[in-house]
Amino acid sequence: MSLKYFHQTEMPAAMADSAPDIPQELIIDILLRLPTKSVGKCRCVSKPWRSLLSDPLFIKAHLSLHLHHPQKHILISISRSPPSSYLSVVTFTTTSGSSNNDGFLEKLTLLQNQLIFAQIVGSCNGLVLVLTFEGSDTPTMYLMNPTTRELVKFQHSPLVWDDADTSYGFGYDCSSDDYKIVMLSHDWLADKTEGYPAFVDVFSWRIGTWRRIGCFPYVPSSHSGVFLNGSIHWLALSKVDGLCVIIALDMSCEQFKQLPWPETDNTPRKRSRKLVVLGGCLGMVAVQSRHHMDVWMMKEYGVRESWTKFSVTIPKKASVWGPICLLGVDDVVLEMGGKNFVVHNLKERTMRDMLIAGIQDKFRRGVMGFCESLVSPTFYSQKWRAS
Amino acid sequence: MIVLNSSDGATFEVEESVAVQSQTIKHMIEDNCADTSIPLPNVNGVTLARVLEYIKKHAEAKDDEEGLKSFDAEFVKVDQASLFEIILAANYLDIKGLLDLTCQTVADQIKDLTVEEVRAIFNIMNDFTPEEEAKLRNDHAWAFE
Numbered sequence: 001m002s003l004k005y006f007h008q009t010e011m012p013a014a015m016a017d018s019a020p021d022i023p024q025e026l027i028i029d030i031l032l033r034l035p036t037k038s039v040g041k042c043r044c045v046s047k048p049w050r051s052l053l054s055d056p057l058f059i060k061a062h063l064s065l066h067l068h069h070p071q072k073h074i075l076i077s078i079s080r081s082p083p084s085s086y087l088s089v090v091t092f093t094t095t096s097g098s099s100n101n102d103g104f105l106e107k108l109t110l111l112q113n114q115l116i117f118a119q120i121v122g123s124c125n126g127l128v129l130v131l132t133f134e135g136s137d138t139p140t141m142y143l144m145n146p147t148t149r150e151l152v153k154f155q156h157s158p159l160v161w162d163d164a165d166t167s168y169g170f171g172y173d174c175s176s177d178d179y180k181i182v183m184l185s186h187d188w189l190a191d192k193t194e195g196y197p198a199f200v201d202v203f204s205w206r207i208g209t210w211r212r213i214g215c216f217p218y219v220p221s222s223h224s225g226v227f228l229n230g231s232i233h234w235l236a237l238s239k240v241d242g243l244c245v246i247i248a249l250d251m252s253c254e255q256f257k258q259l260p261w262p263e264t265d266n267t268p269r270k271r272s273r274k275l276v277v278l279g280g281c282l283g284m285v286a287v288q289s290r291h292h293m294d295v296w297m298m299k300e301y302g303v304r305e306s307w308t309k310f311s312v313t314i315p316k317k318a319s320v321w322g323p324i325c326l327l328g329v330d331d332v333v334l335e336m337g338g339k340n341f342v343v344h345n346l347k348e349r350t351m352r353d354m355l356i357a358g359i360q361d362k363f364r365r366g367v368m369g370f371c372e373s374l375v376s377p378t379f380y381s382q383k384w385r386a387s
Numbered sequence: 388m389i390v391l392n393s394s395d396g397a398t399f400e401v402e403e404s405v406a407v408q409s410q411t412i413k414h415m416i417e418d419n420c421a422d423t424s425i426p427l428p429n430v431n432g433v434t435l436a437r438v439l440e441y442i443k444k445h446a447e448a449k450d451d452e453e454g455l456k457s458f459d460a461e462f463v464k465v466d467q468a469s470l471f472e473i474i475l476a477a478n479y480l481d482i483k484g485l486l487d488l489t490c491q492t493v494a495d496q497i498k499d500l501t502v503e504e505v506r507a508i509f510n511i512m513n514d515f516t517p518e519e520e521a522k523l524r525n526d527h528a529w530a531f532e
Contacts, residue, residue, distance in 0.1 A: 029486075030494050033491055041531060044524055047515065
């Protein structure tokens, strides 16, 4: 792989400790291939290795090498009577063989007992955005890396009224190597008097401040946006004709565009629709009845004809909330009423319960898949806290 | 046919179409540096023989994905020192597939090792004080679970 990120001058001071016969760039080539936890361990090898393996250039190169590995972690939010709400990570075991389990759950101590409940809002490059409601009306926002257990707290947009309906999104701007959090706020009261009261606020992780980038002519749905291909996508209602649309906010140019709707009804309706990312494609879930859910996947981004549908029949007495991710090519994992996960096989059209070790308490709707990465949420926040 | 000379004087003959999997050799041929033979002072005979075994197999069984996979798996079953020698040779000879294979093999071998074992393999001295190391391991407890 190309190691153009590293020139001699950009390397941390002394790599004199490397094995005398292996040049630095080959050691880096080897270390970039390590899974995230192994990199964490190797930071303890020596001071030069700690510098190298914490360097944002290394982390970025490591991310791009590992980003497209099949995702197998889910963050879930568990609400028991306060104050014992907590977050957990469910890991799906993809290797068949020894255990009969499909996965296992690990409790996280992050934010434990500090929250009434947590809403998981977005995931990108191994970072997850979580909103917590700790008693006041305004939620607190946290950006965390569930793999490395790093956590940064920051504030809601000061530009948004407490009573406004808000919708969130989280994404990455590759042109400025910046993570951005977006709030869409819609004030129902003002709707009668003003034309387009839906505002868009953006928080730049590098700079550490919120800024209002403008209004937009849609009514956002309450669900969080999903990040894919450099844009955050939301479902919304067009103010022009009242129909449902899919809008995408490009993280680099911060402009909105509309994506083609699949060949299906786009009138607003009671049973909600939801966006999801499945297998690297944009997906839309449309619940048709208690027992039937349609899932559309846009196999080729932006291409209307590539929308492909599969249907999920929900067994009686089950409450299935929606798909979360793909495991392999044919298996779709769905959340089941806060108690378990089920896997639906697209070829056989069968569904079975997953056996996840360690699930005890009910979890909240809105789990989020994430990938493992070393990206550190504290890296930039240290700078804006200092200033 | 191309003739290659290792650092310790061993001579190897290989077809040009096979040899050009090495970008280094390819450029030498193109620059007309290869009339009689190509000297490779950075690679010893044993290692060069192994490298040639790799590129010969990958040339002749190009489309047999399964066959190549099992060949590669067997190919890397060598001792650590030899593996590092092959990495250095693959780097010098600029053979991407072989470099990827051997670096990935080392990564797979070290990923579950302890910190001490990794230090031993790369011959690295621990320059942390016991307190520094303890704090670092504590901050990285997630990596040791």
